[in-house]
Amino acid sequence: MADGTLPPVSSYPPSGPLPTTTLRQRLADLRGPAVPPRPLDARALAALAANPGCGRRTLLDGAGVDKTALAAALGSPAPFGQSQFAIARGNSFEARVKGDGGAVLLELVHRHLDAGAEPPGPDARVPDLTAAGPEGRAARTALALREATAFGAWTLLDHPMLALEVAGSPAYLEPDAVVVHPDGRWTVVEIKSFPIIDGAADAAKVGAAARQAAVYVLALEKTAGKLASAVVGHTVLLVCPKDFSNLPAAAPVDVRRERAVTRRRLERLTRVEELAAALPEGLGFDPELPAEELTAAVSAVPAAYAPECLAACELAFHCRERARAADEVTALGRSVRGELGALTTVGQALAAAADGGHADDPAAAALHRAARLRAEALEAAACPC
Structure with missing residues (x-):
């Protein structure tokens, strides 16, 4: 909050x-x-x-x-956290992408997501989103989105503020950029400092960026719900350095699956x-x-807790x-925890494997059978005959 x-x-x-x-x-x-x-x-x-x-x-x-x-x-x-060098490099790259009134960024959005529209020109708008506090900035962003949708021209919102209620508390979110297309469609833009090399980026980093962008899409949809003509695009634009340079490259990322999963879980x-x-x-x-x-x-x-929490x-x-x-068996991972059912500790699992006294528990029975098969395999391997 x-x-x-x-x-x-x-x-x-x-x-x-x-x-x-x-x-x-x-x-x-x-x-x-x-x-x-x-x-x-x-x-x-x-x-x-x-x-x-x-x-x-x-x-x-x-x-x-x-x-x-x-x-x-x-x-x-x-x-x-990131090193100061990585933060400075990321800020420098973002400033380059958004420079000259967002001309480079708007051209990337046009090329990758809306090639059929009129190219962005000097009439593209970059409204001022300055306001007092996160609530004021969120209100100013909503007003700018409403005006841009009605205006019908390319508009770049640089670091807008979006509001989303989570577990009863308001969260204020700040995407790198939101672009309003001439037809009124809204697109989230994620600018990252990891590179796109030979047309491909690290899959794990792209997945993390997609999950983060899905949160922005959910928040943007809440704002769009107050406007009958607003449409939020479920394809976001990921902008990264090209190869080992500081030149921007972009790739569209469909976040419909991440959006649905994130919404359900929240x-x-x-x-x-x-x-x-x-x-x-x-x-x-x-x-x-x-x-x-x-x-x-x-x-x-x-x-x-699950091992995935470490990241x-x-x-x-x-x-x-x-x-x-x-x-607790949760320390071994969610998949192991799911397989063991009612056996919530490592000691319970080992006891079930050893004595097989839980015949009515499928997980305990499977553990006991696996332990017996392992013992038979070890015995056969040790046999000199």
Whole structure:
């Protein structure tokens, strides 16, 4: 949350979620009285959507807790973030792409996504989106989109601000650019610093960019819902350096699948007020608190650790340590956890493989059979005959 506020909630049952005013203060207490809220971005939302069962991340992100500082205070810092060199190189490349009134960027959009339209000319518009605060910028962006759609000419919105409600909290998102076509269609543009070499880019990085862009598309659709004539394109334009140069190359990326998956998962998130209402009074995540108190506070919120979290969450190393200490099978991966069914610890799985005393459990029976076959194979391999 960018400013610590939450949308109004009409009513709650007495034993259910907290009222809005109480919740706002409760989340501020969770962060710490002197800790400003850390706003959500599209990368964080994509990671949150990839693990919708993790109440811990939902609450911490919804409350605006700085998970990087929290992980360091817990003694399990995560090596996240780009180097200053990579950030400077990315900023330089983005400035080159958007230079000269966005002429290069608009030409790329025209060539790859709308070749049948009139080419962008000197009449292309780049409106000023300056406003006070994220809410003001989001309102200014919505107005600029409405005006551009009615105007019917190429328009580049440089770093617009979009709003999207996630688990009951507003998230303010800032895509690199949104282009309005002459026919009124809106296109998200993602500018990345990884290269496109010989017409191909790293598949994992393209996938991450697509998931991030899908979040922007969802937020843009919310704005478009207020305009009957607005259409949001589900093909985004990925702009990257060409080969090993600083020249831009572009590729269209269809994000319909990522959009559908992200939307479904975000809708499954437990609302922040429900998670906050279940916590005991006095609990907090202020990084200035003693490590013992922080550990107890984090442990009070249910998590859903998986090895995939190591690439997406600042608290992953702390959660992995706790999962291993508790002998949880989630530390082995989501696929293993799904296969083992009711067997939630490594000890239970090993016991089922050894004694086969759970004949009514298909997972336990399969483990016992696999262990027996392995023992027979090892015995046959050791036989000298």
